[in-house]
Amino acid sequence: MYQYDHYDRLIYRERIAQYRDQVRRRLADELTEEEFLPLRLQNGLYMQRHAYMLRIAIPYGLLASKQLRMLAHIARKYDRGYGHFTTRTNIQFNWMELERTPDILEHLASVEMHSIQTSGNCIRNTTTDEFAGVAADEIVDPRPYCEIIRQWSTFHPEFIGLPRKFKIAVNGALQDRAAIAIHDIGLTILKNEQGEIGFRVAVGGGLGRTPILASVIKDFLPWQHLLTYIQAIMRVYNEHGRRDNKHKARIKILVKALGAEEFARQVEAEWADLKGNEETLTQEEFDRVAAWFAPPAYDKLDDIDPALAHPGNKAFANWLARNVKPHKVPGYAAVVLSLKKPGLPPGDATAEQMDFVADMADRYSFGELRVTHEQNLVLADVKQSELFEVWQQVKAQGLATPNIGLLTDIISCPGGDFCSLANAKSIPIATAIAERFEDLDFQHDIGEFELNISGCINACGHHHVGHIGILGVDKDGSEWYQVSLGGAQGDEAALGKIIGPSFAAAQMPEVVDRLLKVYLRERHDGERFVDTVQRLGIGPFKDFVYATPIEAGELVGEDEYA
Template identity: 80%
Template sequence: MYRYDQYDHLIVRERIAQYRDQVQRRLNDELTEEEFLPLRLQNGLYMQRHAYMLRIAVPYGLLSTAQMRTFAHIARTYDRDYGHFTTRQNIQFNWIELERTPDILSDLAAVEMHAIQTSGNCIRNITTDEYAGVAADEIIDPRPYAEILRQWSTFHPEFIALPRKFKIAVNGAVEDRAAIAMHDIGLTAVRGADGEVGFKFMVGGGLGRTPILGSVINDFVPWQDLLTYTEAVMRVYNQFGRRDNKYKARIKILVKAVGAEEFARMVEAEFADLKGGPETLTREEVERVAVWFNPKPYATLAAIDPRAGHADDKAFANWLMRNVKPHKVPGYAAVVLSLKKTGVPPGDATSAQMDFVADLADRYSFGELRVTHEQNLVLADVEQSKLYELWTQAKAQGLATPNIGLLTDIIACPGGDYCALANAKSIPIAAAIAKRFDDLDYQHDIGEIELNISGCINACGHHHVGHIGVLGVDKDGSEWYQVSLGGAQGNQAAIGKIIGPSFSAPQMPEVVQRLLDVYVRERVEGERFVDVAQRLGIAPFKEHVYATPIVAQETAGEDHHA
């Protein structure tokens, strides 16, 4: 993985010193909260309902074990002994004291991390596929290009005060596992007729109150022009994006207003002045960065059946089926550690679990791990012969729930338990649904289904692209939940459609049950829930859900971390 050079170290140290002085001035009332607000946001610090929240950048979701252990240290020392992994592949700590934040940033710098680009109207943390470098369908490893974009965008003087936040995702494989369609810029690696690598540029995606899938503005940009073409997009947005209304300030609104064809023309006009300029990538520069992502020292192994010797262990078989993914090197596998055990808020991990996962990564996966945008963790390079041994250890720590891609693998933001922007709580809804369907045999029969929950229209839980999406809404001061169907991420990305009036929190588990009833009744062999929802539309689901009054079920209480 990438290691800081002298420039990275210098920039981060100087930023911490600057921020430490800003915090002290705020504590001394030399800065008002209004004056301090943009300064703390530049360092990933938010004010939430109960305390400050610090969001730490995990570039393209890749972590060393030293970095994970530092997260555990922060959880124990500065927080309430846990952290929350987010849909941006970052981590958040929800109970931070302002006066201690400079020390946290200093601790992070010691392991080459920071909280820059996790807030504010800048280019945010670059994300990518959690299986980058090991996926069999990969065209290129996207991580070197994600790192190049990170280095280019951090402190870029022209793009530190954009009309609104800006998110970039890079996909290097045939299958899109980076959800590029819902990003401001989504990049997909492609090969030209001569075999050279380039990128398809998709621009103008985003969720929030106006969910829009991105539009392709260029089918092939040579790799040498990655930064210059991205800069052309950013210049158009910076010049013409709205600043008079933050709800209409994202690039998706600009692209929709002028049309994708006209936007592409505007980008090409800017690109004409940038093409061949000093930001044009050279092979030497790409190789300088790519060397940090060279393949691991894999052993020469034969592929094996991990079930050999454990044929009667159904629990292990279920885990292999759901949590173990193919690897391009024979004899290896990628393992997903589920952070979705029933009774635990999705994406949360305790300090003990973080330390434990770091130990697993050192023991089984070359000292590295990944964060997924589905809020789980990945050990990407595990020998197949060691899967049973790893599983028994992970299970003892509550990290081996065999539910990846199933109903209880719920994606959820922290919601109203923490976030001051939320209209409603997310965590108790996720807990109630997980409890209602905590039957793995039933979940396996239902098959793959993505259930996403957001506590407000900002859509941090990506509810728009959930097969079932749940949005918290305010109704006369009470918390209610709007349900949508048919959303999807990946190569067949789609925005879900709202089925009708919202529901109370206690009704939500039964709402999900009724949706599943229609699916079971209407599916044909091999059809997933989302396939049926898109084939039939919302009408039969709506009819069944609203046919008779829903008997409320008591939802879970307050978040167990509060």
Template identity: 80%
Template sequence: MYKYDQYDHLIVRERIAQYRDQVRRRLANELTEEEFLPLRLQNGLYMQRHAYMLRIAVPYGMLNAKQMRMFAHIARKYDRGYGHFTTRQNIQFNWIDLEDTPDILADLASVEMHAIQTSGNCIRNTTTDEFAGVAADELIDPRPYCEILRQWSTFHPEFIALPRKFKVAINGAIEDRAAVQVHDIGLHVVKNEAGEIGFRVLVGGGLGRTPIIGSVIREFLPREHMLTYIEAIMRVYNQYGRRDNKYKARIKILLKALGVEEFTRQVEQEWLDLKDGPQTLTDAELNRILAFFEPPQYKALDDRDVVAAQPGNRAFANWVNRNVRPHKVPGYAAVVLSLKKTGIAPGDATAGQMDFVADLADRYSFGELRVTHEQNLVLADVEQSKLFELWQEVKAQGLATPNIGLLTDIISCPGGDFCSLANAKSIPIAVAIAERFDDIDFQHDIGEIELNISGCINACGHHHVGNIGVLGVDKDGSEWYQVSIGGAQGNNAALGKIIGPSFSAAQMPEVIGRLLQVYVDHRIEGERFVDTAQRLGIGPFKEFVYATPIHVGKAVVGEDTYA
């Protein structure tokens, strides 16, 4: 993984010193909160419902063991003993005191981390496939390109005050595991007829208030032109993106207003002045960055059937089936550590678990680990012969729930328990649904299904692309939940469709149960929930969900309670 050079260290040190003085001035009332707000946001500090929240950048989801131990240290010393991993592959701490934040940033700098570009109208943390570098279907490792983009965009003078926040994802494999179609810019690695590597460029995707699937504006961009072409896109956006209305300021609104053809024409015209310029990626620069992502020293091993080696151990077999992924190197596997144990907020990890995972990384995975945008963790380089030993250890720490890709592998934002923007709580809904369906046999029978929950229209829980999406809404000061079905990420990304009026919190587990019943009644062999939902449309699901009153405990909630 990438290591800071002298310039990185200098930039971060200077930023911390600057910020430390800004905090001092705020605490002394030399700065008003209005004056301080943009300064703290530039350093990842938000004011939430109860306290400050600090969001720390985890570039393209990559961590080493030392950095994870630093997260554990921050959780213990400055927070309430835990942190929350987000859908942007970052981590948030929700109970931070303002006077501690300069020291936290200094602690982070000691392990080559920071909170820059985790907030504000700038290019945010670039995300990618959590199996980058080890996936069997990978064309190229996208992480070096993510790092190049990170270095280029950090403090880029033209793009530190964009019309709105800006998100980029890069996928290097055949299967899109980075959700490139729902980002402001999505880069999907492709090969042309000559076998050359380049990018399919998508623009204008995004969720939030106006969910849109991105449009392809270039089928093949030679990889050496990645930065110049992105700059051309950013220049068009920076010049014409709306600044009078933040709800209409994202690039997806501009692209829709101009039309794909005209937007593409303007980008290509702008690119003429940049193409082959000083920001063209030379072989020397690309090789410099590639050197940081050289594969570890793998052993010469053969693949083995780890389940057959533990006959009759159904629990282990379930875990291997759901949480272990193929590796491109024989004898190795990638392991997903579930942060979705029933009763726990999705994405939360305690300081003890963080220290434990750091130790696992050192002992099993060359000292590195990943954060997924599904809010789990990954050990990417585990010897297959050690999987049973690893499983026994992670099971004892509550990190071996065999539910990856299943119903209780719920994506959820912090919601109204923490976020001041939320209309409704997310975590209690996620916990209630997980408890209702906490039966691994049932989940395996239902099969792959993505359930995503957002507490407000900003869609931090990616509810639009959930096979089942849940959105918290405000109805006359009360918390209600709107349900959609048929959304999907990946190569066939799709936006879910709302099934009807919203539901109370107490109704939500039964609503999910009824949706699943329709699926079970109508699925054909081998068909996933999302396939059935897209094939049938919302009609049968809507009819069954609203057909009869919903029982909540001993009470009956009738149709008149649907908001």
């Protein structure tokens, strides 16, 4: 994986020294909170409901074991013993003391990590497929391109004050696992008939207040022009994006207002002056970065079926079916560690679990691991012959729930338990639904499922693209929940449709139960929940949910996570 060079180290050390002095001045009241706010946001520090929250960058979701151990140390020493992995593959710590945050940044720099550009109106963390470099269906490893974008965009003077935050995703496989359609820029790597590598460029995707799927503006961009073309897009957006209304400031609003064809024309006109300049990528520069992502020293193995060595072990078989993914190298597999054990907040990991996963990465996966945008962890290079012992160990740590891609693999933001922007809590809803449908046989019968929860319209839980999406809303000072159906990410990206009036928190498990009953009644053979919704429309689901009053159950108490 990528390692800091001399320039990285110098830049981040200077930034830490600058930030340390800013914190000193704030604590001495030499800076007002209003003056300090943009300075702390540049370093990923937010003020939440109870304390400061620090968001730490995990570029393209890739972590070395020593970096995860440092995150465990920070959780243990500076927080309350855990961290929350986000849909941007970053990690958040929710209980930060301001005076100690410069020391945390020092710790991060010692393992080549930082919190820069995890906030503010800039280019945020670039994300990609969690199986990048190992996926069986991969066309080209996207990680070198992600790193090139990271190096280019960090502290780029032209793009530190954009109209609004900006997010880029890169997919290098046949299957889109990077959710490129909901990004400001979504890049798909492909090869043309001559075998040349390039990008299909989509622009103007995003969720939030106005959910929109990205529009393709260029079918094939040669890889050498990646940065100059992105720069052309950014210049058009920087010049014409709205700054008078933050709710209409994202690039998706500009693309919609102009139309994709006109936006593309303006980008091409801007690109004409940039094409071929000094930011055009050379093979030498690409090779320099790509060298950090060379394949590890794989053993020469044959594929085996681990289940055959343990016949009749249903629990292991279930885990193999849901949490183990194909690998491009014979004899290896990628293992997803579930952070979605029913009863616990989705995406949270304790310091002890982080230390444990770091040890597992060293022992079984060449010292590396991945964070997914679906809030789980991945050991990407596990020998198939070692899967059983890996399963036994991760099961003991509560990380082997065989629910990846199933109903209880819930995506959820921290919600109103922490976030000052949230209208409602997310965690109690997620835990109540997960506990209601914990039975694995039932989950396997339901099949592939995506349930996403956001505590506010900012959609950090990606509720718009959930097969069932749940949005927390404020209703006369009370917390209520709006439900949408039919959303999807990936190759079949779609935005869900709201089924009707919102529900009280305690009604939500029963609402989900009624939606599932319609699916079980109406589905065709082999049809997923989302397929049934898209075939029938939301009408039958809506009718059944609202047909009779919904009894309110009990949820986790309001102060459970405070």
